[in-house]
Amino acid sequence: MKLITAVIQPHKLDDVKAALEAAGVRGLTVSEASGYGRQKGHTEVYRGAEYTVDLVPKVRVEVLVNDEDVTTLTGVVVNAAQTGKIGDGKVWVTSVDDVIRVRTGASGPDAL
Amino acid sequence: MKLITAVIQPHKLDDVKAALEAAGVRGLTVSEASGYGRQKGHTEVYRGAEYTVDLVPKVRVEVLVNDEDVTTLTGVVVNAAQTGKIGDGKVWVTSVDDVIRVRTGASGPDAL
Amino acid sequence: MKLITAVIQPHKLDDVKAALEAAGVRGLTVSEASGYGRQKGHTEVYRGAEYTVDLVPKVRVEVLVNDEDVTTLTGVVVNAAQTGKIGDGKVWVTSVDDVIRVRTGASGPDAL
Amino acid sequence: MEPFLDTGVTAWMLVSASFVLLMTPGLALFYGGMTRSKSILNMMMMCFGAMAVVGCIYVLWGWSMSYGESLGGIVGNPFDQFGLGGSFDPVSILNEETGAYMPTIVDVGFQATFAIITVALIAGSIADRTKYATWLVFAGLWATLSYFPMSHMVWGDGLLSGAGPFASIAEPIDFAGGTVVHINAGVAGLVLALVIGKRKGWPGEAFKPHNLPLVMLGAALLWFGWFGFNAGSAYGADEVAGLAWVNTTTATGGAILGWLLVEKLKYGKATSLGAASGVVAGLVAITPAAGALTPVTSIVLGALAGVASAFAVSLKTRFGYDDSLDVVGVHLVSGLVGTVLIGLLATDTGLFFGGGIGQLVVQIIIAVIAIVFSGVVTLVIALVLKATMGWRIPEEDEVTGIDQTAHAERAYEGIA
């Protein structure tokens, strides 16, 4: 099994979620993150002190998938998250040794 | 070495932490997450507008372990986190190339 | 490609970011975390009830890198994050099957 | 009779002015908590900006345009008492018989706070997307061209007052500002929402309140301040003030219950945003009526206003105008409920209490005039500003968040 991790623009989360659902994915995990990259940050001013904030709010989406679905689903994520502007984010894939569903204790592809 | 990642119910964190400690684990990392899955979300109402919130609060626990402890410890986590209700979460295992303890720079199993 | 994950002291984030930038890294992802380990937590008191809080605030930094840069860059992170005190954190490395830049759809090392 | 300073009344009016001043920051919290976390500061800044701009111009020409020499019953002459000079009379006789007076300067302060909050109310309809400089200019223009004339007409012995033509039917009743404040601001909110247009993503995406405890705190400060607004409008520390005070409380109680009931029946749950909104709806409705009803009929008025506004907040999605924080649904609708139902419920002159139809007719007339006047004036101002300064921030800035893009700040600290 594989884990697809996607770091995307926060306002694209709903689209990505919907697209994955449409593609048959039945679960995923989301968390807040901040990104640093080509997309430049912004400046804040507090009583005359200027601060450059180079971290930009992002959302991380993690989906455990079967090996054979990886290519399709990374494509689905990329398509749904793409706006074409700098800062759209990254998607990466890692191999997973095992997955267990806590409720049942079942492991392997059945646990997805 | 392996990394065990567990996405669990927030109110089970203390139990999982205690169980891992009892099993000899000396460190772990926790973060907030939200899950989407079979567990259905809820509806919110603000001035007549109804919103379906399908993300449910979860907690992510990450534990770096030696290869030989993986099976035992995933079992410990699953046992401690299990309530038997939908939404109990997932546990997955990935392989880790190397681990370094920042304080000392030591790497490998000693860094755990 | 590899993914370097570092769990560090929050006040070291700026140093780590600067050091990685100086080492040529062009992007990274940051998120909030809490750690449990040798570093002891603290006690809180609310109307006579004492609570031991054994989770300590940390920051997680994730950097996708080319295979050949792993050793250098983990070294950079460790150096920048080190204070020598208990609780400095951990760095670990995992293998990544593929990386895609959402904006362009390009994958592999070019996507970094 | 020898004029004498009534220190009791003066004390109460100083307090009332202070209470009403606090309403605008209260509103800033009420509104600010309802925005998303990326635009609360802008909302609060619109309110504070109104305090600064309107506070200053009120003493320059606002007082004079409200209470100066009347130009045809429509507006006071701005130069008559410009800067509180000219024919400004420092003594305000409260009671011709006893000779009790209060210093007019206290009234200036009290009235200034009304002008401020009325302007600030409008900001709720244009959250998240408005250029700040345009807002500040609008605040000054609208106070000058819409608020001051309305307050002259109603309270400055103008067209809609007891000295105006409609008093022959029945004396129009607007105790503390149903027309001048709430209908006026409500209509202006509607016009601005239409001229400025919808926020990106509205209504499809979720625009949920980001901090409901702040909303409730804001509602509470509004309630508190409203005692100055209503009971202060008695211009006395007497039975009328006391009645207005009690009615302000019972109407609000009724409105909370009315709003929560609608929610419970429609959605199965009573919400805190509903309770806070009910507070405001009740306060709005009792504003024109605070001296004319009994505590018991006030409960009824409040409950009806709560029910009406609870339904009215859904209109914007039906008709597609993005009145972001429901200035129309709450202030216009409950302002109308209060202004018009006086015709039915007024203790002395209401239809239900044997007073005949006259009061009701007059109340409808003044409500309609207020709607038309405010609508036309606001539309002209809004279109002129659209053509000149422009109203909207860039769409991208709206998505990123107006706090960051327009004010270089974020409300709450975080790592990004």
Added chain:
Amino acid sequence: MEPFLDTGVTAWMLVSASFVLLMTPGLALFYGGMTRSKSILNMMMMCFGAMAVVGCIYVLWGWSMSYGESLGGIVGNPFDQFGLGGSFDPVSILNEETGAYMPTIVDVGFQATFAIITVALIAGSIADRTKYATWLVFAGLWATLSYFPMSHMVWGDGLLSGAGPFASIAEPIDFAGGTVVHINAGVAGLVLALVIGKRKGWPGEAFKPHNLPLVMLGAALLWFGWFGFNAGSAYGADEVAGLAWVNTTTATGGAILGWLLVEKLKYGKATSLGAASGVVAGLVAITPAAGALTPVTSIVLGALAGVASAFAVSLKTRFGYDDSLDVVGVHLVSGLVGTVLIGLLATDTGLFFGGGIGQLVVQIIIAVIAIVFSGVVTLVIALVLKATMGWRIPEEDEVTGIDQTAHAERAYEGIA
């Protein structure tokens, strides 16, 4: 003497009523900040619900049951002045000699705010787990059956007043509501906590306050409002009011220091929750005593109350009742400290000031009667509601969070 309207006193009473009204939202913040973030809205809603329900019924039958024709010194006849009609006398003479009066309607407003906050206080003991509809019904029933009778007995020339039987020993002193408000609410809180039962996970799991700045803001609004509560209870803008004002401040100062000292000695750290709790403990203790002590003896009383309540908040874990936000530890205990210590510290009649034992005896008697009366009445209401509507939300809803499950809202925006 010719009755004349004392505008100064009337102004002060209008202000006092406004101040006390603000205390309930202040309490909503004080309590709400102490809950976990998933149940703050419900806590605030219990307070706002009390405002709505009790505000309305007060003008219907509350005033009449408090100050109407006495039924055996226990309670006023609800029909005597129902809806502020009947034998309602619009004029309240303040001073028989000078003829100064205030309009009674102002007093109605003032008194209504006391009834509201007393009911709201009870909510603190049953956080996180209570059905909202049951709470609303309880609010109405308890005000009617416990609060109105108590206020009649103490302030309506009833059994526990200077007109009652115990005055032959010494005139009972309850300046602003030690028995009527704090002992009454404190006992009710204890009874409800026992009847409704513990929250799931209590006391093993962590029930930590989620927003201490809100707690401190709430404490500050309580302090501010309490000036109306205590100094307003002088029913005059005079020396007694001034003394009550100063005592309210010095007792609170003493109580903060007392509470922080206990914490420093017991835990090594002085906490902000301790400071905020000290504020309330001091205010509670001085409530009955505000007119009877000097500013210096008030410091002493406050410090003792701070110390007593700092210890008393630990009782619930010892005895196993889940009085979630310490209504017992703070209101009952400091209410008792204040009520009883008057017998020692009262400037004229206290034991330490040569007044003999009489005052102390009487103070203990009224405290005990208040405890018993409130305990019995609350128990009956609580059991009836348990058998009919039920008190508890489902355990699962409690774990998920009552804001989400009972009100379909969350206090703060987030991605989940």
Added chain:
Amino acid sequence: MEPFLDTGVTAWMLVSASFVLLMTPGLALFYGGMTRSKSILNMMMMCFGAMAVVGCIYVLWGWSMSYGESLGGIVGNPFDQFGLGGSFDPVSILNEETGAYMPTIVDVGFQATFAIITVALIAGSIADRTKYATWLVFAGLWATLSYFPMSHMVWGDGLLSGAGPFASIAEPIDFAGGTVVHINAGVAGLVLALVIGKRKGWPGEAFKPHNLPLVMLGAALLWFGWFGFNAGSAYGADEVAGLAWVNTTTATGGAILGWLLVEKLKYGKATSLGAASGVVAGLVAITPAAGALTPVTSIVLGALAGVASAFAVSLKTRFGYDDSLDVVGVHLVSGLVGTVLIGLLATDTGLFFGGGIGQLVVQIIIAVIAIVFSGVVTLVIALVLKATMGWRIPEEDEVTGIDQTAHAERAYEGIA
């Protein structure tokens, strides 16, 4: 003339005292929102601590040192009216002609609130790093040795009052505390910042406000409370109070606009922290001048103060003193602007209004004396405490966060 209790004035003074008391929690929010989230509680605790300590000592020896028998025009004898006993006169004649009086105890309350807020103001310069016990001791010592003497000199018929030597040039004007409160606290803040030293990481690291809505709420409560501060300082419910009320509003409006303009020109963006800071700068500047200017000249004074303080907050980075929340830039600078510009703008005696140079000279003299007096006294106290109790918490505790390390709490709930 027969003395008679003026209930109107007494009512207003009771209210004013209550308003000013609320300013300190307002300040706690204003300051607390500006700290990082790990040290807000400590900041609020410093404010609440000042309320407790100064509130208690004010009735013990503070009143006596301010208004008791004068020791050389510098300070009152602490034993003269210790504990409000001795020669304490319960009646304060307000008007020799009419005989109107208020109870002195009301004035005690009013004055105590001034002492409290002045001490609390200082806390802003030493955020995040100060031992709490040392702060509490400092609060008591500084009130005793700096505040009470200054208030005696200016308001207790001392050296800097109309009864002092400089009155031969022109009567010094300090309506509500430009010298006693703002210059005094501002200088003390500067001295403490220098003695205690910089926070670890300052100025390199980001010290950003963690909760700007709280800052704005705090500013609003300060504005509200300031009506008691300024208009209450008229000691009457009359025209002077009314004028002070209006000037307080227009000066603040001017200052907001002034501050925002500077930001817009310097940084391209007007910020909410700027608006909130402008509020305070305007309020500070009008404090000494509230009775001496017109509403229109108040706008000018406010705007100048807003501009001056907007520039002045950058001084600390230039000169390297860590005045964490700008006590110097806001209170000292705008306090000086207000105190000195009276010499130019005072309606009767200002240079620009034909009054000659005398007033200006006197205003500069009293400002300089206040600076020197406060500077020396504070330095001595600060150094003594440094040598004895110590001022700083361990550096590691500062990094972890003073809320957790000094108070065993965290402001907001989270998993860590």
